[in-house]
Amino acid sequence: xxxxxxxxxxxxxxxxxxxxxxxxxxxxxxxxxxxxxxxxxxxxxxxxxxxxxxxxxxxxxxxxxxxxxxxxxxxxxxxxxxxxxxxxxxxxxxxxxxxxxxxxxxxxxxxxxxxxxxxxxxxxxxxxxxxxxxxxxxxxxxxxxxxxxxxxxxxxxxxxxxxxxxxxx
Numbered sequence: 001x002x003x004x005x006x007x008x009x010x011x012x013x014x015x016x017x018x019x020x021x022x023x024x025x026x027x028x029x030x031x032x033x034x035x036x037x038x039x040x041x042x043x044x045x046x047x048x049x050x051x052x053x054x055x056x057x058x059x060x061x062x063x064x065x066x067x068x069x070x071x072x073x074x075x076x077x078x079x080x081x082x083x084x085x086x087x088x089x090x091x092x093x094x095x096x097x098x099x100x101x102x103x104x105x106x107x108x109x110x111x112x113x114x115x116x117x118x119x120x121x122x123x124x125x126x127x128x129x130x131x132x133x134x135x136x137x138x139x140x141x142x143x144x145x146x147x148x149x150x151x152x153x154x155x156x157x158x159x160x161x162x163x164x165x166x167x168x169x
Contacts, residue, residue, distance in 0.1 A: 003049040007042060008058035009035065012069040014155050017131070018042070019065050020051075021058065025079030028129045029065060031151040045129070069132050072159050073100035073166040076133050084127060087113075091124040098138040101163045105142045126150060132159065 005027060007020040018038050020028040028045070032038040043051050055062075061078060068076040082089045094112055098104055106118035106125075113121055125136045131151055137159045141147045149156035 003046070005042070005046050005049040005051050006054040006058060007039070007051065008053065008055045008062050010062040010066045012066050014069055014151075014158060017065070017069070019058065019062060020046075021061060022049075022081045024081040026061070026065075026130060026133065027081045027083055029131045029133060030129065031131060031155060065133070069159075071162065071166055072132050072135065072137075073163045075100070078133070080130060080133065082130070082134070084124070084129075087120070088124040088127055091121055092128055092130075092134045092136075095125070095128070095134050095136055095138065098135060100135075100138075101166070103138050103140045103160065106139055106147075107142055109139055135159075138163075 003022060005020050005022055007018055007028075010017050010019060015031050016033045017029060017031045018035070019026060020042055028042065030038065039051070064076060064078055068074065082092055084092065091109070091113055094109060106122050110116065110118040110121045115121070125139055128134050128136045128150065137149060137156045146153055146157055146160070
């Protein structure tokens with residue numbers, strides 16, 4: 001029997017987003033206004049699964065995720081189903097340990113991970129399929145500047161500003 005991945009769309013001040021979930025938890029949270037292209041991307045990412053839109057059934061999840069986007073400092077206790085290489089998953093879990101309102105550098109995260117190669121960490125961060133909840137936006141350059149973000153530097157800057165404001169920094 002094929003796995004079922006259910007997805008639904010949400011709206012936030014940072015733009016439309018799609019969230020997809022397996023029976024174990026969230027497998028994707030991505031900003032994208034191009035719904036058809038995003039659905040195609042999900043089908044490519046999960047080729048062995050049946051992908052179905054369940055807008056009404058996932059309304060509570062979408063509401064919780066929209067709240068986490070609006071207030072990323074509040075955290076989110078929804079279950080995650082992290083899918084990546086073992087190293088990617090380890091790095092994504094390290095990202096979740098970065099407190100809201102704080103940042104770290106690629107090099108510092110690499111050292112915590114146990115490598116001197118920040119590029120390895122940057123690659124795993126770029127492959128993160130779960131925006132905000134796996135807070136890759138909290139990783140910045142060593143000089144404190146904001147570098148790329150899969151969903152746009154404008155969103156990254158906004159998320160960081162929200163967290164700092166809400167954390168009282």
